[in-house]
Amino acid sequence: MSAAFHTDISPVVATGEAAFQAARQQRRLATLVAIAVLVPCLLLAGWVSEAWPSTIWAGLPRIGEYFWRILPSLSLDHLFGGTKTEGSLAFWFYRAPEWLWLLFETANMAALATLMGSAVSLVLAFPAARNLSPSPLIYQLTRRGLEALRTVPEIVYALIFVWAFGVGALAGILAIALHTAGANGKLFAEAIENTDLGAWDGVRSAGGSWALACRYAILPQVLPNLISYFLLRFEVNIRSASVVGFVGAGGIGAELYQVISFNYYEEISAIILLIILAVASIDLLSERLRHAIIGRLGGPA
Amino acid sequence: MLQIQSLTRRFGERTAVNEVSLSIPAGQMVGVIGRSGAGKSTLLRMLNRLTEPSSGRILHDGMDVTALKGQALRDWRTRCAMIFQQFNLVQRLDVLTNVLVGRLNHRPLISSLLGRFTAAERAMALEALDRFDLADQALQRADTLSGGQQQRVAIARALMQQPRVILADEPIASLDPRNAKVVMDALRDVNKRDGLTVLVNLHHLDTAREYCDRIVAMQAGRVMFDGTPAELTAEKVREIYGVDEAEFHEQAEEAVRPKHTVAA
Numbered sequence: 032m033s034a035a036f037h038t039d040i041s042p043v044v045a046t047g048e049a050a051f052q053a054a055r056q057q058r059r060l061a062t063l064v065a066i067a068v069l070v071p072c073l074l075l076a077g078w079v080s081e082a083w084p085s086t087i088w089a090g091l092p093r094i095g096e097y098f099w100r101i102l103p104s105l106s107l108d109h110l111f112g113g114t115k116t117e118g119s120l121a122f123w124f125y126r127a128p129e130w131l132w133l134l135f136e137t138a139n140m141a142a143l144a145t146l147m148g149s150a151v152s153l154v155l156a157f158p159a160a161r162n163l164s165p166s167p168l169i170y171q172l173t174r175r176g177l178e179a180l181r182t183v184p185e186i187v188y189a190l191i192f193v194w195a196f197g198v199g200a201l202a203g204i205l206a207i208a209l210h211t212a213g214a215n216g217k218l219f220a221e222a223i224e225n226t227d228l229g230a231w232d233g234v235r236s237a238g239g240s241w242a243l244a245c246r247y248a249i250l251p252q253v254l255p256n257l258i259s260y261f262l263l264r265f266e267v268n269i270r271s272a273s274v275v276g277f278v279g280a281g282g283i284g285a286e287l288y289q290v291i292s293f294n295y296y297e298e299i300s301a302i303i304l305l306i307i308l309a310v311a312s313i314d315l316l317s318e319r320l321r322h323a324i325i326g327r328l329g330g331p332a
Numbered sequence: 333m334l335q336i337q338s339l340t341r342r343f344g345e346r347t348a349v350n351e352v353s354l355s356i357p358a359g360q361m362v363g364v365i366g367r368s369g370a371g372k373s374t375l376l377r378m379l380n381r382l383t384e385p386s387s388g389r390i391l392h393d394g395m396d397v398t399a400l401k402g403q404a405l406r407d408w409r410t411r412c413a414m415i416f417q418q419f420n421l422v423q424r425l426d427v428l429t430n431v432l433v434g435r436l437n438h439r440p441l442i443s444s445l446l447g448r449f450t451a452a453e454r455a456m457a458l459e460a461l462d463r464f465d466l467a468d469q470a471l472q473r474a475d476t477l478s479g480g481q482q483q484r485v486a487i488a489r490a491l492m493q494q495p496r497v498i499l500a501d502e503p504i505a506s507l508d509p510r511n512a513k514v515v516m517d518a519l520r521d522v523n524k525r526d527g528l529t530v531l532v533n534l535h536h537l538d539t540a541r542e543y544c545d546r547i548v549a550m551q552a553g554r555v556m557f558d559g560t561p562a563e564l565t566a567e568k569v570r571e572i573y574g575v576d577e578a579e580f581h582e583q584a585e586e587a588v589r590p591k592h593t594v595a596a
Contacts, residue, residue, distance in 0.1 A: 097356040157523065228421065229418050230420055230421065232420050233419075233489075234407070234422070234436070235434070236382055236416075236420075236434055237409065237413065237414075237434050237436060237437065238407065238410030239437060240495065241440070242407060242441070243441070243444055243445070246444070247433055248422055251425050252422070254424075276357065
């Protein structure tokens with residue numbers, strides 16, 4: 032750059048710079064206003080929900096204390112001893128066979144519920160997509176229906192189904208499936224709304240009915256996305272399935288709830304550790320599967 | 333005989349197609365020309381009923397197309413196949429299935445939903461593809477084909493419908509000159525050999541003159557000229573569009589270009 036460039040500023044640069052400064056000023060003002068609105072809102076929300084810092088401060092040590100209590104008493108000398116040796120890993124996990132079976136049942140519940148729920152979502156997602164819906168009324172009905180399905184937490188459904196079908200995994204599966212139908216239905220519908228409608232026109236112009244246009248023009252486009260959402264929901268449902276047992280809807284939750292309420296401290300930590308390990312390994316597995324499938328189908332990551 | 337009677341379509345304040353009346357005998361190849369926004373696309377889409385007319389009537393061999401609903405409407409669409417500027421194939425499906433889409437209205441719903449086509453239908457599709465030298469690409473995904481190939485797949489799909497009329501909406505606007513010629517030749521072939529009525533929207537006057545028996549020129553939703561290619565002289569073009577042919581082409585190309593890029 033020549034020195035002249037710096038000394039006499041051309042009118043273009045001057046007006047450009049002025050416009051830049053004005054735009055920056057505008058952005059700063061917007062940020063300040065946003066902060067001025069957000070901070071009082073945050074404080075108000077904290078006050079309404081009684082989230083006092085002092086309470087949190089006073090309670091913090093107790094959380095530490097709880098974790099201290101559920102820690103197993105392991106001794107190095109007997110670490111690999113049998114189930115009857117105090118201080119051994121086997122003693123800590125003395126009920127491992129039952130827990131592993133319960134974990135397997137939990138994963139099963141999640142898988143079944145994800146399948147059933149997603150099947151319902153798949154059917155409802157097409158009328159719930161704004162760009163395809165046969166009529167505004169049907170769109171509103173399916174959208175609001177899906178909303179209702181996912182607004183109710185799994186644990187509430189589980190309570191109802193345990194009352195209706197009795198204690199067991201079936202109640203849990205149905206509870207999670209219903210919530211899944213609502214949650215995935217919305218995601219599926221939004222994936223459908225983002226599709227290119229050229230192929231839709233193509234199938235419709237060839238005399239294809241609404242259902243056939245969904246099947247041929249839309250489904251192939253959104254399938255990789257749907258599979259991705261399906262596997263993500265499976266990961267989420269593993270967690271849900273380990274909680275619905277708290278109200279008797281099967282899986283490892285019932286066992287966890289029992290040891291928590293009886294203060295069997297060492298067993299709490301053993302079960303939680305097992306759940307964390309199971310969830311982590313399933314997460315890893317399903318993530319790999321998802322990427323493999325998406326890679327094969329050539330969809331978005 | 334396809335009769336269009338004072339067909340009108342309004343989008344809010346704007347009138348895209350304004351009181352268009354045409355009478356097209358079976359087997360004619362008609363070129364509809366005009367700038368982008370002249371109402372050519374809306375006119376064609378109304379004939380297939382992808383766009384609903386605001387008023388006016390369409391009659392095909394005496395049948396009121398504008399009154400059709402449900403299955404009868406789908407039957408009409410099958411008889412009046414459509415070809416688009418952007419091909420409108422299902423990109424992620426193979427070429428064969430894309431062509432089989434042309435049979436969907438002729439077959440039972442459940443087996444269509446399951447994607448189960450018969451060997452006879454596959455044979456029909458392969459023959460349609462072979463006619464346009466695409467039989468070898470049958471199992472490739474549509475998005476692996478070039479634009480010219482995709483448009484020929486779209487024509488094969490249209491033929492699978494066993495239509496009486498083919499509507500082609502700017503079929504060559506997204507293609508290079510060589511592929512444009514191949515596609516226009518294919519359209520002329522189905523017109524001459526199969527005797528199908530062909531209505532084709534074009535923005536290139538020379539193409540229209542070369543291929544069509546009859547040219548309809550539209551401007552701002554109205555038909556400004558309707559006659560043989562010989563009658564559409566340079567003076568006539570200047571009279572209708574207020575510019576000479578070179579300028580007309582330039583403007584038309586400009587208008588089509590933004591839509592030129594085809595998503596892979």
